[in-house]
Amino acid sequence: MIEINGLSKSFGDNVVLDDVSFTVREGGTLALFGPSGTGKSVLLKHIIGLIEPDEGDVVVDGVSITNANRRQLNQVRQRVGYVFQGSALFDSLSVGENIQLGMDVDGCRLKKKECEERVAECLKLVNLHESVAGLYPIELSGGMQKRVAIARAFAGHQNYLLYDEPTTGLDPENAFIITNLIEHLSEELGVTSIMVTHDLDNAFLVADRIALLYEGKIRFKGPVEEFRESEDPIVRRFVSPSVETIHAA
Amino acid sequence: MTENDRQRPAGTGNFIARIPAAVGGSIITVLRHSAGLTLLTFQVVLAIARPPRYYRALMTQMYDMGIGSIPVVVLVAALAGAVTSQQSGYQFTGTVPIWVIGSVVAASVLTELGPLVTALVLVGRIGARIGAELGTMVVTEQVDALRAVGRDPVEQLVVPRVLAGTLMLPPLVVLADFVGIAAGLFGALLTLPITSAEFIYGVRTYFHDFALWFGLIKAAVFGATITFIGCYVGLRATGGAEGVGRTTTSVVVSGTVAIMFWDAVLARLLKAFG
Numbered sequence: 001m002i003e004i005n006g007l008s009k010s011f012g013d014n015v016v017l018d019d020v021s022f023t024v025r026e027g028g029t030l031a032l033f034g035p036s037g038t039g040k041s042v043l044l045k046h047i048i049g050l051i052e053p054d055e056g057d058v059v060v061d062g063v064s065i066t067n068a069n070r071r072q073l074n075q076v077r078q079r080v081g082y083v084f085q086g087s088a089l090f091d092s093l094s095v096g097e098n099i100q101l102g103m104d105v106d107g108c109r110l111k112k113k114e115c116e117e118r119v120a121e122c123l124k125l126v127n128l129h130e131s132v133a134g135l136y137p138i139e140l141s142g143g144m145q146k147r148v149a150i151a152r153a154f155a156g157h158q159n160y161l162l163y164d165e166p167t168t169g170l171d172p173e174n175a176f177i178i179t180n181l182i183e184h185l186s187e188e189l190g191v192t193s194i195m196v197t198h199d200l201d202n203a204f205l206v207a208d209r210i211a212l213l214y215e216g217k218i219r220f221k222g223p224v225e226e227f228r229e230s231e232d233p234i235v236r237r238f239v240s241p242s243v244e245t246i247h248a249a
Numbered sequence: 250m251t252e253n254d255r256q257r258p259a260g261t262g263n264f265i266a267r268i269p270a271a272v273g274g275s276i277i278t279v280l281r282h283s284a285g286l287t288l289l290t291f292q293v294v295l296a297i298a299r300p301p302r303y304y305r306a307l308m309t310q311m312y313d314m315g316i317g318s319i320p321v322v323v324l325v326a327a328l329a330g331a332v333t334s335q336q337s338g339y340q341f342t343g344t345v346p347i348w349v350i351g352s353v354v355a356a357s358v359l360t361e362l363g364p365l366v367t368a369l370v371l372v373g374r375i376g377a378r379i380g381a382e383l384g385t386m387v388v389t390e391q392v393d394a395l396r397a398v399g400r401d402p403v404e405q406l407v408v409p410r411v412l413a414g415t416l417m418l419p420p421l422v423v424l425a426d427f428v429g430i431a432a433g434l435f436g437a438l439l440t441l442p443i444t445s446a447e448f449i450y451g452v453r454t455y456f457h458d459f460a461l462w463f464g465l466i467k468a469a470v471f472g473a474t475i476t477f478i479g480c481y482v483g484l485r486a487t488g489g490a491e492g493v494g495r496t497t498t499s500v501v502v503s504g505t506v507a508i509m510f511w512d513a514v515l516a517r518l519l520k521a522f523g
Contacts, residue, residue: 050393050397073399077397077398078399084390085390089391152398
């Protein structure tokens, strides 16, 4: 379970998160919406300790990220995979080496053959041929890079997967493929996912719960159907954006 | 508006009012960088103390910094040695014994030109590359991705580069010393009334072990400085391509200044001990 308790974060005078609290229980996928620049990615990065909060805390499976030492933080990161917006694959490493990095935070303790088998298994799960393992990120398309980034995120049998705008920058076909992949992985691997996205249609396909971050606070959190039917003018702006709903908000 | 205000050139008041803020801002910047450099030094020392997991990265960096730099180091050292012998020849001919040119070339190359020219060339070749590489990794979230998989960016990125720079600069300087003196000899033979025996006699007259150690110690310090500054500035990159460009410029400027600073300080320190 991931608990976010009274999280606040400012960059200079810009208050990005203002006393944000919510809980993500195990299982299923939570889609986190919000206008651009509202702090969705910042919130996600707090969960694995990439950013330190000004106030509040994040607790992952009982471990406080704010107070965790190096070892505890690494143990949490072993359980939480992160898919970055731009994939963030290491240019100097092959696809296989990139995936191996995600297998064990203390370095791959598996034997070489076991490592290769796990890499092939991860590539298969994201619908890529095992021969891709020998290629370098620069040789892959944007959609393939995204799939490798997802493979790296779950290569260590992580319990949670955090996706930072996984379909941004992809054409509709690739965006749909990635969305299906996220849904398939949630079912196949039984991981809990949090997906930051602007892509409402694809999010509705994969998410079972929605959270809306607006002006630094959680404006809505609940099941997808409740989100669709909400009368909150801010929520309506996202569900059916039009000149009328934007003016009404 | 008073009469005095009308007579004052436009903007003067604002300019004077901004001086304390500018001075204060500069002091804060210096303090912030001092704290940042100290913290990174501390992190590097801690990372070196842990069991190494960067052997492959270290080998790659050593190869790139060492073997990859040989052509440019040889070229620049040869030019420096040849120019030094010719300039000395023009000034000394007829005033001091001609073999002194060998001593001047050896002294210049071993204590100053070898380490300094090598370091300044490598600020551009290695320092700028490290700054751009790490800067790009920061802005494309690769450094965050390293941390997300539980790796320490200082251990994985900074330590191999700093160790490689510290270890590879001394052999490069030895090469530069050899090439510089050899080029000085050939330059002198081609343009001055001197024999190779006279030149070598001059070199031997000057040469003492400490001169070589002096150059090697400087080289190790310069190597650590270039790579450390490259890493420090690179890891602080912000923005996109423009930010990486600024990072590269900053590495070259601050690296050059730091090398000149260390050159002056080490000259005093090492001569005091020597």
